[in-house]
Amino acid sequence: MxxxxxxxxxxxxxxxxxxxxxxxxxxxxxxxxxxxxxxxxxxxxxxxxxxxxxxxxxxxxxxxxxxxxxxxxxxxxxxxxxxxxxxxxxxxxxxxxxxxxxxxxxxxxxxxxxxxxxxxxxxxxxxxxxxxxxxxxxxxxxxxxxxxxxxxxxxxxxxxxxxxxxxPETELRIVDPSRRPVAAGTQGTIEGRSRAGLISHRTDQPCTGRSEWQSVGDLGKRIKDTDHVEVTDVAVPGRAIVAGVKVAVAETHDTLSAHPAVRGCEIRVSPHDRFGSVLSAVVHTEDPALTTSVLRTWCAQRLTPPQRPHAIELRRTAAHDHTTLREGHARL
The missing domain is CATH 3.40.50 (Rossmann fold)
Structure with a gap:
């Protein structure tokens, strides 16, 4: 963690x-x-x-x-x-x-x-x-x-x-898409491994690290003639940093899509002055009883605050009707 x-x-x-x-x-x-x-x-x-x-x-x-x-x-x-x-x-x-x-x-x-x-x-x-x-x-x-x-x-x-x-006890390297190390000054994916204990475990067990190289997709480059690594981008595709927390956009999408009255949804990531970025949702439904308040409660029971949509746009689709409801911003 x-x-x-x-x-x-x-x-x-x-x-x-x-x-x-x-x-x-x-x-x-x-x-x-x-x-x-x-x-x-x-x-x-x-x-x-x-x-x-x-x-x-x-x-x-x-x-x-x-x-x-x-x-x-x-x-x-x-x-x-x-x-x-x-x-x-x-x-x-x-x-x-x-x-x-x-x-x-x-x-x-x-x-x-x-x-x-x-x-x-x-x-x-x-x-x-x-x-x-x-x-x-x-x-x-x-x-x-x-x-x-x-x-x-x-x-x-x-x-x-x-x-x-x-x-100390940390190794970092910069690799290309084939996971081959690249030259200093070249941007690539950051991989790391630590001998220090970073794995959650029971207190009666020793702290251990992992020997294999691992990555979360962050980008960086090694500074020539030094051991320094510069992080150049943490905007991993499919993820967003909301109020300092990296969240998977697909989890928000799947949670909203799982509601029985939702027929489809799109999740967007937008810049935000206070939180860095926020998620917003466009939700499609044929159920006239579905409201944004119901969807907010649904999300609150299943997602952490950064994962929840900051704004929800509800689009109702019926045989002879098409209406759009928009809701104000939520608080994180």
Missing amino acids: ESGPGRVGSRPGSGPDARRIARGPAQGPRPGHAARWPCPVCRPHVSERAVRVRAAPASPRRLHHPRPPRFEAEKWLESVCGHKPDWAFLVPTQIQQVWDARPRRELRTACSSLRLFLHSSAPCPPQLRHRLAAALGPERVAEYYGTTLYDGTFSPYTSRGAGGSPL
């Missing part, structure tokens, strides 16, 4: 604040960059490993703030102000929301405890990254790249040149 965005970390503690941070699905990390869950399962967090190995090796333990069902910038800032964490991890769309929530001076004060502000999931727009570094200090900003299949790279804002260097 990939580490979720909206996380904050703090030094180990045993007071009420530490217990309060640790509540929720992730009950706090175990030593060795793993989170403890209510069930006896070890789920490593790759973004935490990046912090532990490269940014804060002297503080191997972290307490994660529970990830809410919907990210809210003001609540995130309240949490940072209240708990004084060492580091925080957000995706670019969330960083933009935080940036828009408060004046620059207030943001600097609210984030004063952070030694590291880590962003990931998608390449951060250069203008936003530069503003963030100007507000917090360039030495406190870094980018992490990784996936649910392999660990990745860590790139401080102050590093020279493009791309990031692989984390």
Whole structure:
């Protein structure tokens, strides 16, 4: 499982604040960059490993703030102000929301405890990254790249040149469509493998990696005469990054198509200022009783918020009638 965005970390503690941070699905990390869950399962967090190995090796333990069902910038800032964490991890769309929530001076004060502000999931727009570094200090900003299949790279804002260097026990390569490695500077598909434990397992079993090369379809290139890898595109065909979460468009399509009153549907991916991109649906039906509200309830019972259509257009088709109903945007 990939580490979720909206996380904050703090030094180990045993007071009420530490217990309060640790509540929720992730009950706090175990030593060795793993989170403890209510069930006896070890789920490593790759973004935490990046912090532990490269940014804060002297503080191997972290307490994660529970990830809410919907990210809210003001609540995130309240949490940072209240708990004084060492580091925080957000995706670019969330960083933009935080940036828009408060004046620059207030943001600097609210984030004063952070030694590291880590962003990931998608390449951060250069203008936003530069503003963030100007507000917090360039030495406190870094980018992490990784996936649910392999660990990745860590790139401080102050590093020279493009791309990031692989984390220890991580191998990355760039390949062509035939999975043959390509020359430095040539764009191709990123493949990786990690000897670090990134596989969920029972706590009485050892953490292990996978020896085979794996990929999620992201594109990148290796920087000549370095070990750096630059990620150039994470827009994998058939997938969309919604509010920092990569979702499969086919899952939304199949879920809507499974409704007994739906005769067909199309799913579209559109850019969005706040969420990066969103899904919208055009649904065809012959049932006069079907409404967009019914479809929203259907989706809410089967899909996560990023997977649900941001807007639904309902097209009714009958022998002598053709009408179109449009609904306002949903909240993620």
